[in-house]
Amino acid sequence: MARITVVGGTGYAGSNIVREAASRGHQVTAIARTVPAETIDGVTYISGDVLDPAVVQRAAAGADVVVAALSPRGTLEGKLVGVVRELTAAAQAAGARLGVVGGAGSLLVAPGGPTVAETDGFPDAFKPEAAEMAAILDDLHASDAALDWFYLSPAGGFGAWAAGEHTGTFRLGGDLLLVDDEGNSTISGADYAQAFVDEIERPAHRRQRFSVAY
Incomplete structure (x- = not known):
């Protein structure tokens, strides 16, 4: 059993990770600005703003794994x-x-690029968000070699608008955007969470970004 703290644990990705980790018997703490009306059994919820340094320190204290499930919005x-x-x-x-x-925006659509965010069809409104998530990945690559981290990029079609189902069947990749035979790139929230918690339980991508899609 791991002690897992999910910062942003009530958002779309975060809540799926919290649910998956708790279902496997891990000791899970979810930190968010507000505690949801409906909580997941066995999960400890803490209300806090990550812009407060004390909340950040509390997230790491006593944890085996700290999960950043945050989006550069609001x-x-x-x-x-x-x-x-x-x-x-x-x-x-x-x-x-x-x-x-x-994020998926920093994934490559072909070896050598461009990235998803650099393609003509990528919405301008999401480019700042993609740039922030790419900068976070750059920071991790440049971090102290003693830091153990992983960064899981979802498929292009990932979000609450396409929640999907828990199939338990998906593919893992690297820096290339994974697409199916019809060119679609999708993953459900539950299957993304399964891949994420699998990595916590059986580390295979230390100091690496990897991706998941059908």
């Missing part, structure tokens, strides 16, 4: 890179592994 727009840097430092100081819910 109050975190333009600030997430700094927040994850603080989480990274806190996790390393606590001797915890860091897992990051990444």
Whole structure:
């Protein structure tokens, strides 16, 4: 059993990871600005703002794995890179592994590029978010070699608007965007969470970004 703290544990990706980890018997703490009306059995919920350094330190204290399941939106727009840097430092100081819910925008559509965010069809409105998530990945690659981290990029079609089902069947990849025979790139929230918690239980991508899709 691992002690897992999920920062952003009530969002789409975070809540799926919390549910999956708790179902496997891990000791799970979810940190978010507000505690949801419906909670998951066995999960400890803590209300806190990650822009408060004390909340970041609390997230790492006593954890085996700290999960950053945050998006650069709302109050975190333009600030997430700094927040994850603080989480990274806190996790390393606590001797915890860091897992990051990444973005798909920095994945390559072909060997050598371009990235998904650089393609003509990528919406301008999402480019700042993709840039922030890419900067977080760059920071991790440049981090102290003693830091144990992983960054899991979802398929292109990942989000609450396409929640999907828990199939238990998916593919893992590297820096290339995974697509099916029809060119679609999708993954459900539950299957993304399964891949994420699998990595926590059986580390195979230390200090690496990897990806998941059908």
